[in-house]
Amino acid sequence: MSQSSAPDAITTLDNCDREPIHIPGSIQNHGTLIAVDREGVVRYVGANVQALLHCAVKVGERLSESQGEACPAIAALLHDGVLALRGERDVPMPGELQVAERQFDVVLHVGSAMLLAEFELRHQTHGELAGFAIQAHRAMEKLRRPRAIDELLQLATEELRALTGFDRVMAYRFRHDNSGEVAAESRIDALDPYLGRRYPASDIPAQARRLYVANTLRLIADVRSPAVALLQEAGAPPLDLSGSILRSVSPIHIEYLSNMGVGASMSVSIVINEQLWGLIACHHMGPRQVPYSVRMACDVIAQVLSANIQSTLARSQADRLQQLAAARTHLIEALLHADEEFTALIQHAPEMAAIFQADAALVAHGAKLAVFGGLSEPAGNAIVQWLAAEPPAQTRQRLLQTQSLPLLAPGLAAVASPWCGLLGIPFDRDRNGWLIFLRKEQIETIHWGGKPDKDIRPGPLGPRLTPRGSFDLWKETVRSTAEHWSALELNAAGQLMDEIVRVQNARTAEMNRTRNQLMAVLGHDLRDPLHSISMAARVLERGGTDGGRAGKIGQRIQSSSSRMQRLVSQVMDMSRLQSGLGLDLQRTDVDLVALLNDLIDEARTAHPGTEIVGTLPAVLSAQVDADRIAQVVVNLIGNARHHGQTGHPIELQAISTGEWHEIAVRNVASPIANDIVRNLFSPFKASSAGNARNRSGMGLGLYIANQIVQGHGGSIGYDYRSPHVVFLVRLPVHRPGTIGA
Template sequence: MAAPQRVDLHNCADEPIHIPGTIQPHGALVFLSSAGLVEGWSANIATVVGSEPALGQPFGALGLPQPVTALIQECHDTMADGTAPATMTALDVGGREYDCVVHAHGGRVLVEFEARDVGMGEVAQFAIKAHSSIDRLRRQRTIDGLLETAVRQVRDFTGFDRVMAYRFRADDSGDVVAEARRDDLVPYLGQRYPAGDIPPQARRLYVLNTLRMIADVGYTPVPLLGAPDAAPLDMSFAALRSVSPVHVEYLQNMGVGASMSVSIVVGCRLWGLIACHHMAPKRVPYSVRMAADVLAQVIASTVQGIEARADAELVEHAANVRTGLVEALLLEDDPLDALVRHGDGLLESTHAQALVVCQYGRVVCRGVDQALGDAVVASLPAEASDVVTRAGVQDWPDAIQPLLGKWAGMLALPFDPPSGGWCVLLRTEQVEEVAWGGKPDKSRAGPLGERLTPRGSFDAWIETVRGRAHPWEDGILTHARMMLGELVRVSNARRAQTEATRAQLLAMLGHDLRDPLNSINMAGMVLERTEGGSNKGTLGKRIQSSSNRMQRMIGQVLDMSRIDRGLVLGVELHPVDLAALACDLVEEARLAYPTIVYDLHTTGPAFVLADAGRLGQVISNLLSNARHHGEPNQPITIRLATQDGLAILEIANAGDPIPAETESTLFNPFKRSSLNNPRNRTGMGLGLYIAQQIVREHEGEIAYRHEDGKVVFAVQLPLAPNR
C-alpha cells in the first residue's frame, strides 16, 4: 500500500490524516472486503493470529477465536451503506489480553486487536467510577461548573496527569476553561490556542470520531500491507489509526508522552474538547475510553440544555421588547423618540451599550455624543435590506476610525430605507489580555529536518488585543432580524397611514377652501351691487383675509409635497437684516390684529445669509402659533440678539408647558394634536415641520423651551460674514 507523504506546516492542512497507511504499534489490524475476504493487514498481525494472512482469504480461515468471528459476521449482517457501528469483545492470545473492536466503514470491515495491560476486573471498576461521574455531570446547571466537574471526574477514572476542557470560539481558537492536573505541572488554565493548532481535516475527524487515543507519543508506526494497487484504507473510525507526524511533534514539544481527546459536539459542530495528557506512555482500555465518550455526550447534551435555556430567556425578553416597541411605534407620532424611550430594552436584549437612531436626516443619540452619532450615521451604507454588522474598528471606514474612541462593534437595522431610518446599536471595545499557549508562530528548526514545525514553547505568551468588540452572538442576530422585520412592517403601516391622512387632509383642504371662496364671491357680488356703499373697507378686509388663508393652505401643501419627494424647498441666499424683517412682519401683525400686544426688542441690525421670503414664512408661522395658542390678553414677546456668531430670534407667549407626549412630535407633519384644534381649526400640523426644514436649509436650528411661564420658540442662524 502507498507510503504516507512527508508533511510539514506548509501542507499539513492538506494531509490525508484519515488514510495514514500506518497504525500505532500497541495493536494489530486486519481489514476485509464486503464479501468477507482479506484485503490487507498490519505488518505485526502475526503477533495476534500466529501467521500472516493471504490476500483474498475468507475471514473464517484466519483461525480467529469464535467471539471474534461472531462479531465479524454480525458486522457483515448489519452493514448498511457500507457502514456498521463498532462492537467489542475481550480475548486472550498467548496469555496477553486484547480488546477486539470490529466495525465497517467505506464498505470494508476493520478488525482491530488492541493490547490491554489491565484485567477486566479493573476495567469494571473504571466503569463504575465513570457511571458515578455521569450522574454528577447531569446535576450541573452552569457550563463552567459542568466543565470543572468533567475534568476532575475524567482524571479520576482514567488517571491522566493532566485533563483540560477546551471551549472553541467562533474563529475556531480554543480556550482552556477548566483543568485538573498533577501538582508539579505548569498550569494551562486560561490559555488560548490558535485555530491553526487543529487543521480543518482534523476538526472534521473530531466531529466524526469523537475519541482518539495516542498511547505512546514516541511510537514507531506499523505499516499496513496489502495489494499494491488497493485503495488506501479509510481509518476515520479506527481506534489504532496513526496520527500526523506534525501532531506528534506538537505533543513532544509540550513534553507529553500519551494523550487522549474526547470531542464535545453540540449541534453537529465541534463545541469543545476534553484533552488528556500523560507525561509518560499510557494505555486506557477501550471500555474506559467508551465511558469517557459517553461522558462527553452527556456534557454535550447538558451544554445544549443550558444554552437552550439561555436562548429561551433571551427570546422571551427580546419578544417582550419587540412587542412594547411595536405598540409604541403604532401609537406615537415620532418613531425616533419611541426607539429612544425603549432604549433600555433594546440595549439589554442585544447586550449593546449605546444607541443611535435617525430618520429624515434627524439623528438622536443615547450613550454617545452627537458628533459621533452623526459620523456613525454618515458611515452607513446607502442601501441595505438586512442588518449590517461591524465587529471591530478595522471594519469601519478609515475616516471615522479616529472618532470611535472606545466604540468598536456595530449592529445596524435599516427599518425605513425611504426615509433614511436606521436603528444602530454599538458595543464598546473589549481590551483583552490573551494568554496564548506559546507564541503562535512557526519556527524553522525541528527534529524532522529543516522545515516549518510546531512551536517549541508552550509557556504563556501574553498579547493585548485592542480595537475589537465582543462578537454579535447568533441568537442576538436572529433577534435583530426579527426586530427589523417588525420595524419595517410598522414603518410601512405608518407610511400607509400617512398617505391616508394626506388624502384626508387634501379632501379637507378642498372642503375648507369652499368657505373662503364663497366669502370672496359673495363679497365681490355685494361690492358690485353697492359700489358707493360705506362697507367697502370691511368687505375688502374680508376678501384679503380669506385670500390669505387660501394662499397659506395651498403653500403649505405644496411645500409638504416637495419635502416628501426628497426635494429641498429652494432658498436663494442674500444678505438680509433679520431685525428689519422681524420689524416689518410684527408691524403687519399689529395692523391685522390690533387687539394683541406685540412686544419687540432688538439690539440693532443682524445680517444673515437668507432667503427673505422663506425666512419671513418661518417668523409668520411662529407669530401665528403664539397668537393661536397663547393665553388671551397676554402680550407676545419677540427678542432678537446676536451672540457667538449667531443671530438668535425668540418668540414667546404666555402659556402652560407643552405636554411631553406632544413636545416629542412638535416638528412632525400631520400631528394629531394639530388636527381639528378648536383654537386653530384650519391648522394641518405642517407649519412647524416646514419651518424646521426652512431653518435647516439656512444651516440653522429651531427649538422649543418653556421658561418663566412662557412658551418660547428660538431660531438660531449664522451671521453673515463681514457684517
C-alpha cells in the first residue's frame, strides 16, 4: 500500500493550463472517502477514515463487522452502491450515518469503474436544516418568475447569501472571450464592492471549466486546512475525483483565494445549452462549511435560474432570428427579380445593416461601389482595394469577420477610421463582389479585479506562474476594437451568403438555358437566309453595269454576310459545347504549312491594308481537323488585326519540336491586363464589349479556339514578349493514343 500524492504542486509555464486537478490524490479534511470495485474490495481510502468513522478500512480488503462498530452500517451502504456499480439497481440517494456523537452526510456515486462513498461531517441538527428547506423553496418561487437577466442574477445572489451565510455572493456572466464580469453582488458592508469588475479567462483554466459543467457545485470549506491523502495500492493509477464533493484544491487556486483574503468558497455553475454561461461565486473571510442538503438546494436554485435565463435568451434570440429571416427574405426576393445582384443589394443594404446592428455598410462589385451609414467613399474604396489585393488568409475564408480591422489590416488604420468591426459576405470573389457591414470603434474602460497578468516567480523547479497578489481595482482602456460579432449574427450571415449563392446558381442555370436556346435558334434559322444573301451579293458583284456601283454594293453585302455567318458559326459551336455535344472533330492527314499559307493569302486578300509575314518550314504533317484548325488561326489573325497597333505587321510562325507542332501569332501591342488574362479563354468576356475595332465581337472566338485545340490534345496560351503580344498554339505531332513511325 502506498500514499497517493497529488501531482507535482509546482506548476510550470508550460503546463499551468493542463494541471490535472481531477486527480489530486487527496481530499478536503471535513470528510473522508472510500472507493471500492465491483467485488466490494476497497481500492482507495482517505487516510483519516479511522479517526472519523471508527472503522479500520484497509486497501485490498472487504469491510467486515470486526473492523469497528460503524463498519456494519458502512458495509451495508457500500453493498447497495456495489449493486448500482454492477448495473443491478440505481445509485442510492444521499443518506446519513451516525458514528458516536457525529453525524455524516453520505453521498455515493459511480465513476471510473469504481464506487465512491463520501462521508461529510454535518454540524447542524435536523431542526436547523428544516428551516433551510422552506427558505430554499421561497427562493425558487421568486426565481421562476420572468424577469430581466440582470434582475434574476441580483435576486439569486441575495437569496443564496441569505441561505448560506457567506460574506459575499457574486454572479459572474462570461463574455465571448471567456473573461467573467461581475453582473450582480450581495455582500456585507465591510467588504469593498466588486460589482462591474472583470476577471480574465485565465482565472478559470479550461480543465476547471469542464469540471464546472460536469460537477455544478463546489465547496472549499477551509482554504487553509491541510489536505488528506488517499491511500491506494502501489502502482495503482490516481483516482478520478471529477464528481467528488470532497476533492482537494489545486495549490494555485488555494494561493489565488488566499491572495483575495478568502477563507472559504462555494461556486454554483450556471449552465446553458451544456456550456458554462456564468457562475455564482460565494466567498467567506473565514472557514465555512455549508451543509450538503443546503448545497443541493443551492444547486437546484441555480438550475431554476439557468432555465429562466435560457428562456429569456431564447425569446430574445427568436425575435432577432425572426427579424433576420424577414430581412433575408425581402433581399432574396429582390435578388430573384433584379437584373443583377448589385442593384438589389444596394436597395436593401441599409435595412440589413440595421438588422445586423451595424453602423455602416458597403456593396462592391467590380468597379461599382455604394456606401451607407456615414462611411465615406474613400474609406469604402480603401477597404475594397485591400480585399482585392490578396490580403491575409482570413479573407479567403467562408466569411470575413473581425472586431479589430486596424490590427488585421494596419494599412487601413488611418483611412478607415473609426471603423473597426467588419463582417464581409462575398457573393462574387472573381469580381471582388462583397456585402460588408461595419461597426465603429468602441473605446472601453475595463475595470479589472487586479491587474489580469499572472506573475512569474522562481520556484524549486524553475519559473512558475503565480496568481496576482492584489485584487484592487485596475483599469485598462481598450481601443481599435468594436463590439464582437455574435454567433447568431455569424450564422445569419452564413445563411444569407448561401441564399445569395443559390439565387446566383438558379439565375446562371436559367441564363444558360435561355442562351443555349437562343444560340440554337440563331444558328438554325439564320444560316439559310444568310447563305441566300451571300449568293445574291456575288451576283451583284460580278454583273454590275453601272460603272461598278453594283459591284461595290455586292462586296459590302458579301462582307457583312460573311461576318454574320462567322458569328452564327460561333453561336452554333457555343451551343454544341454548352450542350455537351462537343465540336465533332473530323481528323485527316494535313500539311499544316499548306493550310497556313492558304490562310495567309486569304487574309491578305480580304484585308489588303494589313501586312502579314509568314515564317514557315517546308512541311508540317499532322492528324487534325483542317477546318477547325483554320478556324483557330483565322481567329488569332483577326484578333491581332483588331487589337494590334496599326502600321506593324502580323507575324505567323510555325515550327516542330519533335513532339509538338507550334504555331505562333504575334502582333505589336501593349500587354493584356492581368484581370483580363484570367478570363481570356472564357466566353462572353466583359473585355470583349465596347471594342471600337471589333464591335461585333462577343468574346466567343478565343473560347471556341481553346476548345478546338484542347480537343486535339494540344494547348493555347498567351504571353507578352515586348513589344509583341504572342498567342502560341501547340498541337501534338501524332494523334493522342497513337505511336508515330
